[in-house]
Amino acid sequence: MDEPGNVTTSVIICTCSLDRWCDLSETVASVRDLSPPADETVIIVDHNPELRSRAKRAFPDLMVGENTQARGLSGARNSGIALARGSLLVFLDDDAIADPQWLAHIRLHCAQRGILGAMGRIEPIWLGPRPAWFPDEFLWTVGCTYRGFPERTSHVRNLLGCSMALQRDVLDRVGGFNACMGRTDKAFAWSCEETELCQRARASNLAGEFIFEPAARVRHKVPARRLTLRYFAMRCYAEGRSKWQVSSLATARNALSTEWAYVLDTLPRGIARGLGDVLLRSDIGGLARACAIALGLACAVTGFAVGKLGATLEKARLATVLRDQAR
Numbered sequence: 001m002d003e004p005g006n007v008t009t010s011v012i013i014c015t016c017s018l019d020r021w022c023d024l025s026e027t028v029a030s031v032r033d034l035s036p037p038a039d040e041t042v043i044i045v046d047h048n049p050e051l052r053s054r055a056k057r058a059f060p061d062l063m064v065g066e067n068t069q070a071r072g073l074s075g076a077r078n079s080g081i082a083l084a085r086g087s088l089l090v091f092l093d094d095d096a097i098a099d100p101q102w103l104a105h106i107r108l109h110c111a112q113r114g115i116l117g118a119m120g121r122i123e124p125i126w127l128g129p130r131p132a133w134f135p136d137e138f139l140w141t142v143g144c145t146y147r148g149f150p151e152r153t154s155h156v157r158n159l160l161g162c163s164m165a166l167q168r169d170v171l172d173r174v175g176g177f178n179a180c181m182g183r184t185d186k187a188f189a190w191s192c193e194e195t196e197l198c199q200r201a202r203a204s205n206l207a208g209e210f211i212f213e214p215a216a217r218v219r220h221k222v223p224a225r226r227l228t229l230r231y232f233a234m235r236c237y238a239e240g241r242s243k244w245q246v247s248s249l250a251t252a253r254n255a256l257s258t259e260w261a262y263v264l265d266t267l268p269r270g271i272a273r274g275l276g277d278v279l280l281r282s283d284i285g286g287l288a289r290a291c292a293i294a295l296g297l298a299c300a301v302t303g304f305a306v307g308k309l310g311a312t313l314e315k316a317r318l319a320t321v322l323r324d325q326a327r
Helices: 018-032 049-058 073-083 102-110 136-142 168-174 193-204 229-249 257-281 285-326
Strands: 009-015 040-045 063-066 088-093 096-098 115-126 154-156 163-167 209-222
Touching (some): 040 049, 049 063, 063 073, 088 102, 102 163, 115 193, 163 168, 168 193
Parallel strands (some): 009 040, 009 088
C-alpha cells in the first residue's frame, strides 16, 4: 500500500442531465476548494453529447469523458475508473457539495495498510420542506447517512456511493461496478451496486476493511420530488428488489447481516422513538414517523419477495425449456 505522501487521488463525478447543470457546477466548485487538492478531477457524462460539450467548454482544465459502457451510473463509474490515473479513486455525486477537508480525511485512512476504501458522512440539504413523517432511519432513501449508521470512525461492510473512495488495486482485482445494478435514466430507483462491489472486494481480501469517517463531510441535495410518500415507498420497494440481487450474487452466507441488524434493532427503536414523541412530547409527527418506518419496511420486504419469486419462476421456466429440449 502507498505511504500517505505517495497516494494520488482522482475525484470522479458522474453526471447525465442538463437539468442538473447548476448542481454540477457547485459540485465542481467544492472540489476545486479541497485542501489539499485532488491530483485530478474526472467528469463522466452518461450518454448526453450536449452536456459533454458544455462541460468540456466550462471546465477546460478538467478531464471530461463519456460513458463508454451501458447507460446508467454503474457504467459511468466504470468509464471513470478506466479514464482516471490515481491510485485512489474517489466518487462524488453531481448534486453533492464536499467540505474542504473531505478528501484529506478520506485520503488519510486510505493510506493505511489493509484499508480497501473509505467514505464520509453525507448530510442532507433539503430543497423543500422536510415532511414531519420522514424518519431519520430512512435517510438512505435520499442518499444520506441514516440513523443506525455508526456515529464514530468505524469499520463498515460497504460504502455509500455519494461519497466513497476505493483503492485502484482493489478495482483491478475484482473488476468494476455490476452494470446490471445501480441507477439508470429509468424511473425505477435500482441501487446496491456499491454493496455488491464491496462484498466482492471483501471476498477477495478477507483481511481488508472499509472505513466510515464522519469528519469527512459531504452535503447532498434532496429535491422536493423525493419528499413524497410515493417516492419513499417506491425507493424502499426498489431497495428490497436490489437487496435480493445482492443476496443472490453474494458468496458469503451472511451477505445481509447488516440489513438484519437494521431491521431487528434500528427500526424497532425508531418506531418506539416515534411513539415516545407522541406520548412524551405531544408530537403527532412521531406517530407519522413510526407509521412511515413500518411502511418502508413493508415495501422493502415486498420488493425482496417479488425479486425472489421472479428468480424462482425464471428458474422453473428454464428447467421446463431444458426438459422439453431433451425429449
